[in-house]
Amino acid sequence: MKRLWLFGAVAALAVSAAAYAAQQDFVVVNNTGQAILTLNVSPAEEDAWGPDILGVDVLAAGERGEVTFDREEDRCEWDIRVTYEDGDTGDWRGIDLCETAVVELS
Numbered sequence: 001m002k003r004l005w006l007f008g009a010v011a012a013l014a015v016s017a018a019a020y021a022a023q024q025d026f027v028v029v030n031n032t033g034q035a036i037l038t039l040n041v042s043p044a045e046e047d048a049w050g051p052d053i054l055g056v057d058v059l060a061a062g063e064r065g066e067v068t069f070d071r072e073e074d075r076c077e078w079d080i081r082v083t084y085e086d087g088d089t090g091d092w093r094g095i096d097l098c099e100t101a102v103v104e105l106s
Contacts, residue, residue: 022068022069022070022071022072022073023076023097023098024069024073024075024076024078024097024098025066025067025068025069025097025101026066026067026097026100026101026102026103027064027065027066027067027101027102027103028059028064028065028066028067028080028102028103028105029063029064029102029103029104029105030059030060030061030062030063030064030065030105031061031062031104031105031106032061032082032084032090032105032106033061034061034084034085034086035058035059035060035061035084035085036054036058036059036082036083036084036085036105037054037058037082037083037084037085038052038054038081038082038083039052039053039054039059039065039067039080039081039082040052040053040080040081040082041053041067041078041079041080042078042079042081043075043077043078043079044075044077044078044079044093044094044095045077046079049079049081053067058085069097076096076097076098076099077094077095077096077097078095078097079091079092079093079094079095080092080095080103080105082105090105092105
C-alpha cells in the first residue's frame with residue numbers, strides 16, 4: 001500500500017501510527033479500472049484544488065494508498081479529484097473524512 005502525505009511529509013516515529021493519526025486520514029482504493037495519475041484533496045469550501053499528492057507516483061488500478069493529514073487539521077468535509085491515464089477526470093464532493101476511513105473510487 002502506498003503512503004500519500006497531504007500537506008507535507010512527516011518523519012516516521014518509533015511509536016504506533018494510530019496514536020498520531022489525524023481523524024481525516026483515509027485509505028483510497030482505485031477501483032476505476034484505470035491508473036490514476038493525479039490525486040488532489042481540498043477542503044469542500046475551497047474553489048481551487050490542492051496540490052497533486054501522488055507527485056511522480058501513480059495509483060494503479062486495484063491499488064490502495066494511505067492519505068495522511070497533519071494532526072492539527074480540524075476540517076471534516078473534503079473534495080477529491082483524480083486524473084486518469086486517458087486524461088479524463090473524476091471528482092467526489094463533500095466527503096466527511098472524519099467519519100470515513102476508506103474511500104473507494106469507482
